[in-house]
Amino acid sequence: MIFISAGHHNKDSGAIATGYIERDLTKEARNIIVQNLNLKNVIQDRDFETNSQYQRRIKPGNGSVVFDIHFNSGPPTAGGTECYINQNHFADKNSLSYKMADEICKTTSRILGIRNRGVKSENQSQHPRIGILHLGSGISVLWEICFISSVLDMESYLQKKNEVLKEVASILRKYDSQK
Numbered sequence: 407m408i409f410i411s412a413g414h415h416n417k418d419s420g421a422i423a424t425g426y427i428e429r430d431l432t433k434e435a436r437n438i439i440v441q442n443l444n445l446k447n448v449i450q451d452r453d454f455e456t457n458s459q460y461q462r463r464i465k466p467g468n469g470s471v472v473f474d475i476h477f478n479s480g481p482p483t484a485g486g487t488e489c490y491i492n493q494n495h496f497a498d499k500n501s502l503s504y505k506m507a508d509e510i511c512k513t514t515s516r517i518l519g520i521r522n523r524g525v526k527s528e529n530q531s532q533h534p535r536i537g538i539l540h541l542g543s544g545i546s547v548l549w550e551i552c553f554i555s556s557v558l559d560m561e562s563y564l565q566k567k568n569e570v571l572k573e574v575a576s577i578l579r580k581y582d583s584q585k
């Protein structure tokens with residue numbers, strides 16, 4: 407089972423920059439990915455739910471993939487893609503979370519032509535612990551697609567979003583079938 411979420415919800419815009427609202431971009435990205443998945447194997451967040459309501463509702467077991475979508479934000483010159491995984495999975499470079507995150511970073515960097523900032527542990531984020539990466543799922547990855555604050559990243563994303571999101575959907579399908 408794939409549990410996919412848009413990171414933000416109706417009452418939480420996420421980052422706002424360069425004329426874009428993170429929530430709107432992550433909802434669209436989630437929807438495009440879901441269109442490329444078999445709906446029988448997908449559970450997604452509802453846009454009126456808060457993140458904690460969604461996290462309490464779902465019960466992903468060891469055989470599941472949890473995937474949360476965000477955009478990064480920073481100074482205008484910062485750019486690139488990155489993925490976060492929990493500390494335990496990060497400590498094991500052979501964990502499926504690490505492998506899936508690595509594949510998503512490489513694929514995004516290649517298709518969008520942006521920097522690969524790599525796989526990071528949750529404690530390298532602005533939070534010491536990221537709740538959605540600790541729901542008991544065998545694979546959990548938080549994807550920062552690119553920088554909403556970067557004109558170059560966004561230009562490339564808007565041109566190639568269908569291609570990159572379709573590829574990411576196929577990576578999710580592949581890892582879901584391995585669990």
Ligand SMILES: [Zn+2]
Nearest residue numbers: 413420476477
């Ligand atoms: Zn976000």
